[in-house]
Amino acid sequence: PAAGDVPGPPPPPGPPSGGNDAEEDVWSESERERFLEAIRAHGRDFKKVSAAVNSKGVAKCRAFFARNRKTLALDEMLREGGHAPVGAPRGAAVAAQQQQQAQAAQQAQAAQQAQAAQ
DSSP states (O other): OOOOOOOOOOOOOOOGGGGGGHHHHHOOOOHHHHHHHHHHHHHTOOOHHHHHSSSSSHHHHHHHHHHHHHTHHHHHHHHHHTTTOOTTOOOOHHHHHHHHHHHHHHHHHHHHHHHOOO
């Protein structure tokens, strides 16, 4: 610095090593239950999942999904809910939902026909 210059304040300290706030990564049982219900209902629409959990942001929900995908059988849960599994091409969720609706309509029609035949 030139004569007469006063150095500014030191920069603020950076995040702790790893930059990971462990407190935010802890999920309560209630948060886990809301997350699973939201995954069943909304698939991988993490904005809706985050809104349903109500205490974790989109990034935290996405990370929780990635960390627990195998241990919680989340891919199977997606399929059961008629949602596209991870890695499926775009539009697959719509196709899966349409297929599920068509199957439900066929079952309802068959039940009506069986009832009418009695």
